[in-house]
Amino acid sequence: MHIFKPIKQIKASSEVGQQLKNAILGGEYRAGDKLPSERELIELFQVSRTVVREAIKSIEAGGLVEIRQGAMGGAFVKHLTFERLSDACNDLFMMGKLSLPELCQARMLIEPQVARMAARNCTPEQALALMEANSHENDSYAYPDTVALRSEVHYLLAEMAGNRFLEAIVKSLLILLRNQTIKFEPPTDEIHPLGLHGVIIDAVIANDEDKAEAEMFAHLEDFNIRLRKIECKYLDKQRSL
Template identity: 45%
Template structure:
């Protein structure tokens, strides 16, 4: 191969991880492609198989690789998506580095702006997706995860319509953290968030009224933010007891 530099430090697995990550990011290994075998990587890096396995595991946990078993199995490069950003922020929240107070403050600043931009960018090509997102809030939910996914999808659709990929990544990250709390400590989701609560925002976006879209989104988030901040306390207690 000739891609990599032999490892001669005490931090061998981390150095292998960094070189493999750089190779993936630079395009030497495309999404869907298979990494060389453990034997090949061991020879090229001149380290033990244990070091290679640890580096592969680090790449898997970071979202760069997916491990497949059986015939044709091995370490395959994943297609990096916005979900990786969300996973990173979720890790920060779960380690108590990031609080729901901070998340809610950011939501109250960003999501009204997302709604405003969505109203400005809205066109006929967006209509079906937005209407479907609203309609799906009123179907029978199959499970709690299904209910959360349907009740938050409007936020994801608006973030996509707004046309700013960074805003979309942030919105999805905040929704992932919120879902973690709700799934863990809220037994009855209807009490916290019911179907149809996005209607005013959606109508403002569809009519192209950017100012009203931002106002309606802020109103929608205000009460919910207070409740979710309080629920974080329950979540933290639950996690301490579980640990």
């Protein structure tokens, strides 16, 4: 039994795209899987090549698949990231509907609770992953890659929380923060000095929920102070130009 149904509606490409989207989001096709070929989709949906191509373009634009060329090419399901949510919020920043202080405030409200949940859930395997991520913070690259490396712990904690919606929010906030602050081009050790995550990681590994929450709050409070100073320097520099 096929998971797709023939399309007879006028807006056939939209219907085809929706069925493909549902199949991906429903887990019928997982990250890295190749969708049926163009010819197979034409037969399965009983539509024209143009309809199939328009449908594939629509789900590609939605970030669900990537198109690879060549003999082994086709439409492959992408690993779902949170860039789409972040892109929508970036538009709000551009329109002046969101501000950097609001973004920082949201992190202060959400990430301490995420750290608490991560401490509650932490397994030996996750503890090793946290320690490994923390050890890589010593690696030095050009800005902003080093800052991204020092943010990896936050991504891991979001995954460890065990709530996919909170994970999506945290990762989106981190992406937004990167996008909004990259123009400041601050020295890495000025915006995110080395060694700030150690006390958080220790608390999470020890399953100490209260301490994990408190240390994350303190960390973000310190980070936000640094960020405000860097933003002020940037604005002063812009005014002097």
